[in-house]
Amino acid sequence: MVKIAVTYDDGKVFQHFGRTEAFKVYEIQDGKVVSSEIIQSNGVGHGALAGLLKDHTIDVLICGGIGGGAAAALADCGIEICAGAQGDTDEVIESYLKGELVSAGVNCDHHGEGHSCGHHEDGHSCKGHEEEESCGSGCGGSHEEESCSTGGCGGCHGGCGPHFTLEGRNVGKTVRTHYRGTFNDGEQFDSSYDRGEPLEFVCGAGMMIPGFDAAVADMEVGQIIDVHLMPEEAYGFPNPQAIIEIEIARMPGSEELNVGEQVYLSNEYGQSFPVKVIAKDETNITFDANHEMAGKELNFRIELVEVL
Numbered sequence: 001m002v003k004i005a006v007t008y009d010d011g012k013v014f015q016h017f018g019r020t021e022a023f024k025v026y027e028i029q030d031g032k033v034v035s036s037e038i039i040q041s042n043g044v045g046h047g048a049l050a051g052l053l054k055d056h057t058i059d060v061l062i063c064g065g066i067g068g069g070a071a072a073a074l075a076d077c078g079i080e081i082c083a084g085a086q087g088d089t090d091e092v093i094e095s096y097l098k099g100e101l102v103s104a105g106v107n108c109d110h111h112g113e114g115h116s117c118g119h120h121e122d123g124h125s126c127k128g129h130e131e132e133e134s135c136g137s138g139c140g141g142s143h144e145e146e147s148c149s150t151g152g153c154g155g156c157h158g159g160c161g162p163h164f165t166l167e168g169r170n171v172g173k174t175v176r177t178h179y180r181g182t183f184n185d186g187e188q189f190d191s192s193y194d195r196g197e198p199l200e201f202v203c204g205a206g207m208m209i210p211g212f213d214a215a216v217a218d219m220e221v222g223q224i225i226d227v228h229l230m231p232e233e234a235y236g237f238p239n240p241q242a243i244i245e246i247e248i249a250r251m252p253g254s255e256e257l258n259v260g261e262q263v264y265l266s267n268e269y270g271q272s273f274p275v276k277v278i279a280k281d282e283t284n285i286t287f288d289a290n291h292e293m294a295g296k297e298l299n300f301r302i303e304l305v306e307v308l
Contacts, residue, residue: 002028004096005053006089007063008038013085013092015064017049024089025056031097050074062092062101066206075172075205083206168217171204174308175216180301189293198305209234212300219304229298235291242289244275254285265289 007014008024020041027035039056041049050073053061060080074081082101085092095101176198181190192199201207203216211233215225231237244265248254257263261277265287275287 001034002059003057004028004060004062004093005039005056005058006061006085006092008089011088011090013062013064013087013089015086017061017063017066017070017083020049020063023053025058026093028097033093033097050077050079053077053079060096062096071205071207072174072202075202078172081206166204166214166217168203170219170304170307171217173203174200175203175304176200176306176308177216178303178305179212182299184297184299189298200308211298212302215300215302216304219302221304221307224301224303227300227302229300231295231297234296234298235293236295238290238294243278244287244289245279245284246287247283248280248285249283251285257285263287 004026005023006026007017007020008022009020014020014022022041023039025037025039026033039052041052050070053074054077058079060082061074062082062085064083064085066081066083071081071083082096085096085101092101178192178198179190180188180193182188204213206213208216209229211227211229214233215227219225246254257277257280259277259280263275263277265273265275273289275289276292277285278288279286
């Protein structure tokens with residue numbers, strides 16, 4: 001018997017794991033749903049939610065957005081994560097059981113309502129249609145947080161890819177790796193060596209892009225490998241639905257943005273995500289929320305420094 005919990009709100013997948021008030025728990029036998037029930041979160045936070053799911057002997061969590069800290073807490077409890085789900089929970093479960101559900105370690109539900117934007121450089125902030133939030137422009141990825149921001153300045157954090165279950169000696173363990181990432185033409189886009197600090201993450205917890213996670217899963221400490229990742233193993237392919245057009249009048253402050261700028265938007269749940277301004281006229285401004293490396297093949301030299 002396998003038990004799968006889905007963040008739940010009125011029949012739909014709730015989009016912020018840390019704020020979910022309920023889970024719909026499905027019992028699966030022979031690949032089919034045999035029962036389901038709703039359990040309440042009782043207002044506890046990220047870490048306590050992981051404990052709550054462990055107490056209910058949950059094997060898999062399906063959710064919308066989730067941050068690295070929450071993912072690590074779930075991994076410590078031995079709970080597999082399938083993030084980035086949307087829509088009716090019963091339909092999502094059926095997609096999962098058919099192997100059709102796409103998983104993302106970090107994912108955002110982008111909405112035109114309630115967006116906000118701003119500039120890091122001058123500290124400017126502005127409010128969206130419904131609420132006030134501040135956010136900043138930067139490297140198109142920033143560093144992984146308890147939010148829906150992806151990537152690390154073009155690095156290898158939390159991208160989208162096919163759902164899969166990893167096997168290997170390092171799965172579920174906290175590992176530290178050095179890496180150098182390059183495009184096919186040899187141009188370097190990121191390097192932990194240059195920063196002088198290894199990257200630390202929980203292997204197999206969905207905190208990394210799928211191909212990077214898979215490469216580290218069975219490495220030995222001190223081993224160095226070279227891997228070539230296709231887009232589906234890295235940041236996926238550009239999604240037309242990630243193109244967001246908003247009326248400038250509904251987003252005070254957006255009139256100051258220019259085409260080509262990279263900024264952050266915040267969705268209705270307060271989750272921030274990086275976007276690029278790709279078009280603007282007197283009435284509307286258009287943002288591209290696709291990861292800057294969506295559709296690209298990537299190369300990594302990975303060194304496993306330590307398994308904690």
